[in-house]
Amino acid sequence: MRVSALIPKYPEPETYVGRTHYCPGCGHATLHKILGEVIDELGIRKKVILVEPVGCSVLALRYLKVDGIQGPHGRAPAIATAVKRLKPEKIVLTYQGDGDLAAIGTNEILHAANRGELFSVIFVNNAVYGMTGGQMAPTTLIGQKSTTTPTGRMIEYAGYPLRICELLNTLDAPVYLERVSLYDVEQIARARAALKKAITNQIEKKGFSLVEVLSNCPTNWKMTPEESWRFVKEEMTKIFPLGIFRDR
């Protein structure tokens, strides 16, 4: 049996560069990869403007070869509104974490969604403030330990986890709200389809779309990558059920 050629099964990605600074097993790198694949697939690399958040993914533009702006903490929807109104031919994406979108920027995202602004939001929910060292976020699960809740989050002191998709589902303007995860290959495929749908909605000028991605933080949860994805699968999806909340 003579082998005369080796053909790569998958093409080299054009948008995603790799060699990230994220911890081993972090969901950010996986999400960057599938976002790059979706941008390649739709062929919109030169039209995308990515608004980066404050957080671990603050260096996202090093790994994705697209144009972008760095926003102040939580204010990415405000910047995206301005960019989309000034340059309506561009594809505007915001990439935000849960400390960024659900804590500090809740009013921004709520009003941007209520106005039905024509951009797509990628919301990475990993239940802690990752970059600053694992403090409690609004999405931290009840009883989950973090550096500011060393005995676990208590309801009487810190309230309940904030569900952004359900919150935005009460508004009239958003057209697409979905919660996906990345804990196995099937879910990664679903997440890719959700991202593609959100960006396609924007290309077709339908309206505001948000994709919430349940991700992990092995370093701050003090778990191995495999254990952290199992935690996402078994614990987080109970509080944050996966699925399409709205699709018009």
Next chain:
Amino acid sequence: MPQRRIHLVRPLRFQVKVLEDRCKGCQLCVNVCPRHLLKPSNRTNEKGYLVIEWKNTKTMGCIGCGLCYEICPEQALRIYAEVE
């Protein structure tokens, strides 16, 4: 067109190449491989991570399913199809 014909050839086997400078040793691919061909090694790369190594077997070899490629956050795995 010879280049076009190459894709119509049925691949004989598959090879996985681990780009060791990209691998962070998170071992997500180890658990996802249906044939258990990916194993953590004793070698470290320049960043100090224990890299993954791939060893094919003749009977229960790689089937080229691509699960390791999909789950790898760093795109440290490349899958190649061997053709005649």
